[in-house]
Every structure is written in structure tokens, then in C-alpha cells.
Amino acid sequence: MSNRPPYEAPTPEGRFGDYGGRFVAETLSHALDELTRLYAEVSADPDFHRELMKELGDYVGRPTPLYCAERLAAHAGGARIYLKREDLNHTGAHKINNTVGQAMLASRMGKTRLIAETGAGQHGVATATVAARLGLECRVYMGAEDIARQSINVYRMKLLGAEVAPVNSGSRTLKDAMNEAMRDWVTNVEDTHYIIGSVAGPHPYPMLVRDFQAVIGVEARAQCLEAEGRLPDLLVACVGGGSNAMGLFHPFVDDDGVDMVGVEAGGEGLATGRHAAPLNAGIPGVLHGSRTYLMDDADGQINETHSISAGLDYPGVGPEHAYWKDLGRARYTSVTDDEALGAFRVLNRTEGIMPALESSHAVAWALDEAARRPAKDLIIVNLSGRGDKDIHTVAGIDGIEV
């Protein structure tokens, strides 16, 4: 054990080192103060925790398995690989861990309306789901381009009773959906709670989304100890905003022997500029309420990003990941669209598991890394979501109409 004090972030002002904070229009300051206060209150409330665990068990279906993927590991040839099966959650991704928790906060605040931004639609579906469960009104903002490439999730949200609002400004993707959700929240802050879907945005969101997602890492850590009698050597997760990665990583932060790698969307390759990898190729700036690594131009205008996976197609990243990059607590790398697609196919064929294209980025990097490591090494990959929503995209690449 090292002598360093246990990890503690953020500060009361929401800072993770130089990152994070609260860079918002004044109209929202009060709502963010209220949310911070309420969250501090419920964090110390055993009843809230009990109720949350019951919801995660009975409704979401937790705990999710930590699955030993033997044929996948044999394909790589090297280290052993475990998959944390967040794809088996209700609605098919890790996103619902957070929406269940935030919806409980919204109810305590007496809010009657939920809004959310969504890229791939997983967070939108997860928000629409908890809204239906609690009888709350729900509006989900989604870029027009993402609506076109994620039509199944759009229809799912509508079936759940949510209104899907297309966003036609800017690049018509996730960042623009987030702008529009902020505009809605500024207007309707009295009766509306904004469920941000990632560890991004103004304080307290990066902290509270992390805490709600930390159930992933808490379970994985105990499951690994149970199955192997020891901690893993390496954790791997994809990073768009970074909620599934932070959820897996955070409970291991003080375990010095556990390495962590976040995999960003390399798109067509970092050298082409057509990617969504701010931790690899960006610099610190301010967007959507926090200071973090961003993809912007020399004038400070936010760049359009590219990724085959709508859920990673975002020019910023959660501020705690920015902090960890600088600290060296986690490493951040990237894989291309093609590499992610390759891993998507391999996991289907070797394990009978169809990963989301987002999660396929983590699988792709883990396969390469496993091949470089000895058989005694243990790798946990966060399989953050299932790939049904991406069938149209993959089929399109294969030239098949489904």
C-alpha cells in the first residue's frame, strides 16, 4: 500500500484539479446549488441508498455478471479477459444506473418533468424509461443526424411516451443536443430536472453521475475478488463523455496495482482530424458547464467530431478524466471506426455477444493489449451496452438493407 491519502475529488466547488467547476448562465446557478445541497443530503441518507439499491435490483436487474470470455481471450492469445455485462441491464446499457438515481433526486425535488440529451439514444431511452416508470413528463433532445442513424432508439423513446425533439443547429449531433437541453432547462428550471447522461456538465453532475455509475466498479471489484481471489491488472472502457469508464474505474482508484485505460473514438484516424478523441488530441477549454479537454480550433470554436458510434461523437469529456489523464492515474488511447467494427464482429462470433459500437472500442483495444500480455494477467472490459441499436449502421456498411 502507498502512503498517499485516499483519493478525494471534487472539491466543494466541483473542481477536479484544474478541471470541472460550474461555467453556466446565471439562471441555472440556483438550480445547481439546490441539486448540490439535495445530493449531499441524500448521500448521507441510508433510506435513499436502500431505495436505490432496491430499484437497481428489482427494476434494472443488477448485479450484472462479470463474465469470463474464454473464446474471446483465446482469439487474442494472451491475458484472460472478463466482460462486465452492462449490456444486460434493463434497456441494454449502463445509462440506466444513472437515470434511476437522478429520477429519484428529481422526485425528491418535486420536479414533474425530465429532460435529457442523447447521442446514440441509450441515455434517452434510459431517461424515457424512468419517466414512464414514475409518471413524469419527458422530452429528449437528439441531433437530427443521430436521429437518422439511431432510428430504433428514437422509436423506443416514443413508445415509452417521451417526446423526441430533433436538433438541427450546429453539427446536429450530441453536443448540439446538449446545447438545446441547456436552453430548455434555463427556460423551465422551476418544474424540470435535467438528467445529464455523462460525467460531464457543471458541478454537481460529474460527481453525481460518477457516483450513480460507480455501482459498476463496486460490483466488478467484488466479483473479481470472488472469482479470482485478487484484483484485476487492467480495466478497459470506452470514453465519450466517460460515464461507463468512470463508473468502472472510480472504485479502483486507490488500488495502485490496477491500471486503467480509457479508449476514445479515433474515427478515421487521429491524423485525419476526423475523430472524437479530445484526451488524445485536444486541449483544455470550457464547454457545457465545465473546464476539460476539448476539440476546438485556434479561435476556440468547437470542432465537429466524427465517430461511427453516435454515443462517442462528442468534442468534450468528463472533467475527472481530464484530471486523471494529467495525474497519470488512467491512460487514454483511441481506436478507429474500422478497429471497433472488427471487434464488434469478433465478439459476436467468439462469444455470441453483440456489443454496442461504443463498447466495441474498448473490446478492440483490449484484444490488442491482451495479445501483448502473459496468460496470468487479468483484464476487465466494460461492455457498456448491447449492439441491437447499431444493426442498421453495421448492415449499411456491409451493403445490406435490414
Add this chain to the structure above:
Amino acid sequence: MSRLGERLHALRGEGRKALNTYVVAGDPHPEVTVPALHALVRGGADMIELGVPFSDPEAEGPAIQAGMERALRHRVSLAGTLDMARAFRTDDVDTPIILMGYLNPFLRMGYDVFCERAAAVGVDGVIAVNLPPEEAVDFRTSLSAQGMDLVLLVAPTTTVERAAYIASEASGFIYYVSYRGVTGAHRADAEAVAARLDELRSVAAELPVLVGFGIKDGPSAARIAPHADGVVVGTVLVETMGEGAAADIPGRLEAQVREIRQALDAA
């Protein structure tokens, strides 16, 4: 006292209300901006708020978003905005100019570099929409080193205690946002504004309070003016910038501002 402070002080002395007018730099075309700024002054504007185009203007309604997109098509950003301020200053050394925008372009240029360049071209202050006072210490330090003001916003949701804190951190004036929402969404509700402004004045000490959001024409300006030191008009001017032939934008802007000026003076 800064050029901005002097202007507001003088207006108060004369018992006149300040008319602050907003357009986006480079909208609809970089060549239109400087003539448009002079037209605002001819129409009766006391000061100019020059919008710095940004790709992700999260507090703006559709009209100003569209104005920023028009400007960005010509690649006008913070450096271009400063060029326009400089060009305006060659013919007008009196009218205060405040740059209004989002933080990232300022951050990217660097606070100190920006402040030196802005002071050199005759900019008087900055409003950064997504910069609450808690995060503003560094920028304010750089700005005040160059004698420029940092204008802060107060919203309908701001508590009195917080408004007092904001007032203690602000300079130039306090910008009171008249309603919850994005720019251009509603009309300002004079009664609701009046109630809040009395309270705000009690904590703002000497700092003037200008009201923006929802002031669209002479009548709406005249209803708000008795409760404030002045008003800010933006969305309706940006709509004018986006319509019709570029050549007659200055003329139409001037007439639009004059109507508001006359209503303010008669109020």
C-alpha cells in the same frame, strides 16, 4: 472611471435611460458590421454590445444562434471581433463597447493577451454568458489590469444574498436578465422586473442596473425603463441583420433604434 462607467454616470446625472444595443460581429457579413455599429449610435444607442460568435451559444434563442452561424460562415471569431472594434474606434472614440460572448474563445486567446489587445483597440468591458463570479477571478484580474469592466448577470432565479455577492464582484453595470429562458423567447414582464429591481438596487449600491431579454421595441423599452438605469436590445436587431439586402441594413437598424430611443426618452 472607465469610459463605460463615465457614460452611465453621465446618463444618470441627466436623468436619461441608457440604451445598450447588441449585434453579432460579422453578421451577416464582416463588411456590414462597422457601418451597422455607427448606425446604432446615430439611432441613439448609448453603448454597444458586440456579440462574439461562438459555435455553441447555449443561452441564445434561434435568432441570435442564426446570427452567430452567419458570422461563423465568414470565420469571424474573437480576433475578427477585435478588428471590427478597432475599425469602429477610428470614427467614434466616445461610445463604450462591451464584448459579449462565451468563455472558450477568450480562454483560447489567453486572458492576458486578449485584455491587452482589447484595451489597445478601445474595448471597455466584457460579458461572458457562462462565467459566474465564482469562476471569474482570473479573467477579472486581467481585465481590471487594463482598466476594463467585467459585467455580471443576475437572473430571476438569483437569491438576494447571491445578488449581493454578484454585485460586489461586478463592475461597469449589472445585467438583469428579465425572465427565465433564452434570448428573444418572451417579452419582459414589467411588473415582475420592477419587483426584483427594487430588491436588486438595494444590494447593488452605486452600480447601474440594465435590463435585457425581452425588450423588443419602444413600448416594451418604455415599460421597463422607469425601473432600471437602462435597457439592452438584442434579438430584434439581430433579426434585422438577417433580413433583406445587406446594403440597407444600417438604415433599417438606425430607424429601429431611433424608435426605441424616442420611447425611452418619453417614458
